[in-house]
Amino acid sequence: MSWGNLLATAIAAVQWNRMRSVLTMLGIVIGIAAIMVTVGLGEGAQAKVKSTISALGSNLLTVSPGSSSSLQGVRGGLGSGSTLTLSDASALSNSQVAPAIESTAPIVSGHETLTFGATNWTTTVYGTTPSWLSIRSRTLEEGRFLTSSDMSSSNNVIVLGAVTAQELFGSKTALGQSVDVGGLPMTVIGVLAPVGTGTSATSNQDDLAVVPITTAKYSLLGTSSTDSVQSILIKSTSAATLSAAYQEANKELLMLHGITDPANADFTIATEQSLVSAATSVSSTLTALLGGIAAVSLLVGGVGVMNIMLVSVTERTKEIGLRKALGATPSVIRRQFLAEASILGAFGGAIGGALGLLGQLFLPSVIKFPIEIPGSVTALSILAAISISLIFGVYPAARAARLSPIDALRSE
Amino acid sequence: MAEDSVVEDSVVEDSVAELDDSTMDLGRKVLLQLVDISKVYELGSVRFQALTSVSFNIYDGEYVAITGPSGSGKSTLMHLIGCLDVPTSGRLLIDGKDVSRLDELELAQIRNERIGFVFQQFNLLAPLTALQNVELPLMYGSYNKRERGERSLALLERVGLTDHVRHRPNELSGGQQQRVAIARALVVGPSLILADEPTGNLDSKNAFDVLDLFDELHEAGRTIVVITHDSEVASRASRIIRIRDGQLEPTQ
Ligand SMILES: Nc1ncnc2c1ncn2[C@@H]1O[C@H](COP(=O)(O)OP(=O)(O)OP(=O)(O)O)[C@@H](O)[C@H]1O
Numbered sequence: 246m247s248w249g250n251l252l253a254t255a256i257a258a259v260q261w262n263r264m265r266s267v268l269t270m271l272g273i274v275i276g277i278a279a280i281m282v283t284v285g286l287g288e289g290a291q292a293k294v295k296s297t298i299s300a301l302g303s304n305l306l307t308v309s310p311g312s313s314s315s316l317q318g319v320r321g322g323l324g325s326g327s328t329l330t331l332s333d334a335s336a337l338s339n340s341q342v343a344p345a346i347e348s349t350a351p352i353v354s355g356h357e358t359l360t361f362g363a364t365n366w367t368t369t370v371y372g373t374t375p376s377w378l379s380i381r382s383r384t385l386e387e388g389r390f391l392t393s394s395d396m397s398s399s400n401n402v403i404v405l406g407a408v409t410a411q412e413l414f415g416s417k418t419a420l421g422q423s424v425d426v427g428g429l430p431m432t433v434i435g436v437l438a439p440v441g442t443g444t445s446a447t448s449n450q451d452d453l454a455v456v457p458i459t460t461a462k463y464s465l466l467g468t469s470s471t472d473s474v475q476s477i478l479i480k481s482t483s484a485a486t487l488s489a490a491y492q493e494a495n496k497e498l499l500m501l502h503g504i505t506d507p508a509n510a511d512f513t514i515a516t517e518q519s520l521v522s523a524a525t526s527v528s529s530t531l532t533a534l535l536g537g538i539a540a541v542s543l544l545v546g547g548v549g550v551m552n553i554m555l556v557s558v559t560e561r562t563k564e565i566g567l568r569k570a571l572g573a574t575p576s577v578i579r580r581q582f583l584a585e586a587s588i589l590g591a592f593g594g595a596i597g598g599a600l601g602l603l604g605q606l607f608l609p610s611v612i613k614f615p616i617e618i619p620g621s622v623t624a625l626s627i628l629a630a631i632s633i634s635l636i637f638g639v640y641p642a643a644r645a646a647r648l649s650p651i652d653a654l655r656s657e
Numbered sequence: 658m659a660e661d662s663v664v665e666d667s668v669v670e671d672s673v674a675e676l677d678d679s680t681m682d683l684g685r686k687v688l689l690q691l692v693d694i695s696k697v698y699e700l701g702s703v704r705f706q707a708l709t710s711v712s713f714n715i716y717d718g719e720y721v722a723i724t725g726p727s728g729s730g731k732s733t734l735m736h737l738i739g740c741l742d743v744p745t746s747g748r749l750l751i752d753g754k755d756v757s758r759l760d761e762l763e764l765a766q767i768r769n770e771r772i773g774f775v776f777q778q779f780n781l782l783a784p785l786t787a788l789q790n791v792e793l794p795l796m797y798g799s800y801n802k803r804e805r806g807e808r809s810l811a812l813l814e815r816v817g818l819t820d821h822v823r824h825r826p827n828e829l830s831g832g833q834q835q836r837v838a839i840a841r842a843l844v845v846g847p848s849l850i851l852a853d854e855p856t857g858n859l860d861s862k863n864a865f866d867v868l869d870l871f872d873e874l875h876e877a878g879r880t881i882v883v884i885t886h887d888s889e890v891a892s893r894a895s896r897i898i899r900i901r902d903g904q905l906e907p908t909q
């Protein structure tokens with residue numbers, strides 16, 4: 246029997262038992278739609294994390310103290326505080342030493358309570374330099390940012406994040422007001438434009454305060470007399486020079502710290518890329534987990550196909566006997582039932598795939614979360630639906646093929 | 658029709674009912690030869706001897722009725738002749754070829770090419786039209802779409818159902834359904850038409866039509882074996898083989 250005839254026969258049988266076929270397919274439909282939507286959710290989450298992180302700057306490096314390569318923990322970090330210093334930061338910003346580095350921003354930070362009149366608000370206060378603004382790709386809503394004269398004279402000035410300003414001043418104007426920061430009165434000279442979309446990765450970007458690093462170090466955050474900073478942000482001249490900037494920073498810091506063996510480095514340079522990969526590996530684990538659960542539902546759908554096919558074989562015993570009497574070989578009978586199973590799978594997969602794509606279209610506005618279903622997932626899902634149905638059709642088909650024609654014909 | 662078997666003159670002349678095997682003209686072609694056939698059914702530990710040492714010949718172009726009381730082994734015999742089952746012992750030859758030891762694949766091919774079945778229950782497939790039902794045996798052989806259509810339409814015309822080719826079984830009367838089944842049995846041009854109680858589910862008018870059709874087929878040279886316990890049906894045949902308790906009754 247030709248494949249065309251086989252397929253036509255199978256389609257006729259599937260159509261004849263329309264209601265049953267639809268119910269059989271339902272399991273597959275739900276399984277496929279569930280897989281597509283969960284994978285789409287996972288992909289959406291990954292894309293979102295990626296775009297959020299790359300919004301922080303794709304030509305950014307972060308130097309933090311301590312070694313990443315050893316089991317010995319943070320080298321040199323004990324007692325003496327951080328191994329990174331203000332002079333490290335200024336040495337790296339020298340374009341003679343490191344031509345691929347455009348600017349650097351040393352950072353110290355701590356939590357402080359800001360008080361304005363009767364209003365309190367606790368937030369992260371960063372001590373840094375004027376270059377922070379461009380390195381972080383931030384802009385000002387109003388006022389101005391820190392200047393080098395704020396640095397040199399350790400002015401008591403503060404720039405607030407949009408959320409922080411809102412919390413402290415409400416609708417009143419913040420500019421020029423004096424806020425009390427851990428006992429020290431500081432003048433608000435600017436408010437940053439908001440960037441946040443409200444997700445966890447960005448929420449703290451609008452709730453912060455920035456002060457001159459000199460002010461922070463000597464008057465505010467634990468008045469350390471040493472030169473040390475908590476981290477140094479580095480901006481390369483372009484995204485293309487990021488790895489050059491990395492090499493230069495690494496080489497210069499090793500030299501400044503008098504370390505000859507790079508394996509003994511007392512600092513770690515992280516790219517935004519490494520943050521992205523860390524974040525995406527978490528969300529892809531989640532995707533795999535959710536996808537796995539959805540795959541179980543597809544498996545259940547496959548068992549449903551087997552169940553119905555077995556019922557169908559029993560019910561159609563007489564038909565099978567007749568076909569055998571008319572000359573159908575066991576293999577033709579087997580192929581006929583396999584064809585029916587794969588048609589159920591193909592239709593179920595197609596309907597499930599369509600549902601999944603509809604979900605991608607309409608769900609995000611309801612759940613306020615992006616769903617991105619890659620084309621390959623759609624194609625693979627439909628393939629999976631067909632193969633699952635085929636696999637679970639094998640046993641019923643073999644049962645049908647084995648039926649003896651006389652037993653089959655005798656059954657009423 | 659072209660594929661109708663060539664009728665040997667002697668068959669027509671000698672088609673007198675109730676001839677003993679030993680008196681048969683040796684010049685006639687033997688289509689079917691049963692030699693010492695026995696069939697034992699085993700159900701767990703229970704053995705049931707349904708046929709015991711059955712031997713007879715059926716000649717090309719003959720119209721034979723096999724009769725006997727209920728449970729005598731008629732259907733068992735039909736299953737063996739129809740290659741739906743194999744005998745426990747003995748030999749069954751079709752056109753001189755021993756089919757009693759063939760495997761499933763070879764049996765399927767013989768059923769497809771050499772035998773046309775007609776059942777009491779008609780056994781048409783409900784989802785298919787009359788035409789598609791008739792085409793079914795051709796699907797299991799090597800015929801292209803055009804051949805299938807032409808042959809099937811010709812046979813539906815032969816059984817007088819040209820106006821019903823697109824009807825499904827539930828849109829046809831019992832008599833019409835049985836005629837579709839007969840068209841299906843004839844469509845590959847088999848050596849043998851094998852009918853088990855073909856009129857069992859029909860009223861007398863339709864039964865009569867079906868038997869008339871068999872007569873016509875016989876006159877056209879077909880070999881027909883009808884299994885029945887209805888003596889009126891049996892009387893249409895040119896020879897009657899009687900069976901009782903799994904054994905042939907001696908012909909009088
Ligand atoms: N598959 C089987 N297993 C066991 N016993 C069987 C089987 N098929 C038939 N028999 C037995 O063999 C005997 C002959 O059965 P068969 O069907 O050939 O009778 P029959 O002559 O066709 O009867 P009827 O006129 O009622 O159709 C019966 O006693 C039946 O019970």
Ligand SMILES: [Mg+2]
Binds near residue numbers: 731732733
């Ligand atoms: Mg019977």
